[in-house]
Amino acid sequence: MKYAAPRGTRDILPADSPLWQLVENVCRHYFTLYNYREIRTPLFESTELFTRSIGDSTDIVKKEMYTFPDRKGRSLTLRPEATAAVVRAGLENNLITADSLTKLYYLGPMFRYERPQAGRQRQFHQAGAEVFGSSDPLLDAEVIKLCVDLFKALGLKELEVSLNSVGCRNCQPAYRTAVQQYFRQHAKALCADCQARLLTNPLRILDCKEGSCQSFIEKAPAALDHLDQECRAHFDKLVGWLDAWQVKYRVNSRLVRGLDYYTKTAFEVVSRQLGAQNALCGGGRYDNLVEELGGKPTPAIGFAIGLERLIEVMNKLNLERPAEGPELFIATIGDAARQVGVQLLAEARSKGVSADLDYLGKSLKAQLKAADRIKAAHVYIIGDEELKKKTGLLKNMATAEQKEVPFDQLLAQSDHSCGCGDDCRCE
Numbered sequence: 001m002k003y004a005a006p007r008g009t010r011d012i013l014p015a016d017s018p019l020w021q022l023v024e025n026v027c028r029h030y031f032t033l034y035n036y037r038e039i040r041t042p043l044f045e046s047t048e049l050f051t052r053s054i055g056d057s058t059d060i061v062k063k064e065m066y067t068f069p070d071r072k073g074r075s076l077t078l079r080p081e082a083t084a085a086v087v088r089a090g091l092e093n094n095l096i097t098a099d100s101l102t103k104l105y106y107l108g109p110m111f112r113y114e115r116p117q118a119g120r121q122r123q124f125h126q127a128g129a130e131v132f133g134s135s136d137p138l139l140d141a142e143v144i145k146l147c148v149d150l151f152k153a154l155g156l157k158e159l160e161v162s163l164n165s166v167g168c169r170n171c172q173p174a175y176r177t178a179v180q181q182y183f184r185q186h187a188k189a190l191c192a193d194c195q196a197r198l199l200t201n202p203l204r205i206l207d208c209k210e211g212s213c214q215s216f217i218e219k220a221p222a223a224l225d226h227l228d229q230e231c232r233a234h235f236d237k238l239v240g241w242l243d244a245w246q247v248k249y250r251v252n253s254r255l256v257r258g259l260d261y262y263t264k265t266a267f268e269v270v271s272r273q274l275g276a277q278n279a280l281c282g283g284g285r286y287d288n289l290v291e292e293l294g295g296k297p298t299p300a301i302g303f304a305i306g307l308e309r310l311i312e313v314m315n316k317l318n319l320e321r322p323a324e325g326p327e328l329f330i331a332t333i334g335d336a337a338r339q340v341g342v343q344l345l346a347e348a349r350s351k352g353v354s355a356d357l358d359y360l361g362k363s364l365k366a367q368l369k370a371a372d373r374i375k376a377a378h379v380y381i382i383g384d385e386e387l388k389k390k391t392g393l394l395k396n397m398a399t400a401e402q403k404e405v406p407f408d409q410l411l412a413q414s415d416h417s418c419g420c421g422d423d424c425r426c427e
């Protein structure tokens with residue numbers, strides 16, 4: 001019997017890990033730069049937390065949740081997203097208070113039972129940020145700029161920020177009615193799902209990906225035309241800040257997000273380098289959610305980046321990949337040379353230089369082959385001759401250049417602790 005990874009999941013293999021680590025490090029760096037602190041919540045939560053926050057009539061709640069009873073019959077769900085869980089954890093641990101600002105970030109796997117395709121998996125990873133306590137549109141602009149800065153730092157180009165306001169409790173009902181009335185006229189031409197949405201949650205039709213619905217969606221009433229004064233002013237101030245920071249955006253007044261908790265600002269960052277699933281990140285304001293989950297009324301905004309999609313774009317751009325193997329592989333011939341090699345190995349590691357040697361009793365040729373396979377940057381060769389001279393042969397695996405380096409010099413040079421020269425990757 002051979003086992004395979006469950007459909008819609010993927011192993012992140014050692015060859016891919018350096019890029020994942022780079023992306024995760026850049027995310028952490030930018031979140032910290034903007035003064036966010038990390039929060040880690042459980043991978044599963046009570047089902048009700050998600051049904052209440054994401055919305056009963058969303059695809060996520062209706063079709064995509066991994067829900068199961070535990071041994072005591074309590075209904076649990078693998079988190080399909082993290083915002084609701086962060087609100088729950090923030091309230092439970094008194095991190096969210098109405099009169100102070102709380103900035104939190106997270107990285108981790110999410111689970112949605114979706115039809116797997118390029119850019120869409122059943123287990124995927126998000127890096128996200130949530131801010132609680134301010135309704136200042138400057139914060140909306142800051143959150144969007146954070147995404148853009150982070151993507152630029154990773155070398156991404158051809159990105160587009162798609163921006164909308166979905167209004168608040170005050171203006172949403174009128175917009176909902178306008179959308180419902182409009183789609184009623186075209187009900188027969190809509191897909192079966194949208195015909196049902198027309199009754200349960202007409203705004204969800206705007207998010208439909210079916211080709212047959214697209215031409216109607218394009219001409220649907222625009223959310224921005226139905227904003228009340230406060231939401232309009234909020235949106236105008238937000239675009240003012242984005243303009244001041246020279247963050248480019250495109251207003252898309254039919255952008256609705258796949259979750260029901262949004263109010264006012266909704267945005268996505270899309271990449272032209274991706275296919276149909278082209279949203280690298282999505283987010284927006286959710287000024288009612290904290291109250292709906294039992295807290296005091298607290299404005300909030302956040303976003304989440306899909307890491308698989310981000311990495312897919314980076315792979316397509318052929319950006320320089322981070323080093324995969326160790327800096328140093330010590331290849332020895334005979335027992336006496338191995339003794340020296342083992343000493344140098346310990347010294348290398350104690351000085352922060354990643355290093356390894358052979359544990360399989362291989363010939364020198366096979367050791368060099370192994371070093372190449374694990375993508376070591378340098379090999380240090382010690383045989384009988386080298387033992388006599390107390391000087392090994394340092395080979396640069398990329399250029400095949402070789403030079404003699406005394407044992408006590410290999411890791412001793414003050415400017416290059418590893419002694420591997422100008423192309424050193426140790427620091």
Ligand code: HAM
Pocket residue numbers: 080081082083112114119120121122123124125126128129130257258259279280281282283284285286301302303304305306307308309
């Ligand atoms: P979302 O738009 O559902 O928002 O997901 C955010 C991002 O996660 C998407 O733009 C996409 O890159 C990625 N993503 C979503 N589903 C999948 C999937 N099945 N496979 C691969 N990647 C996927 C949220 O989750 C909100 N919690 C974001 C948020 C935070 N809003 C406010 N705060």
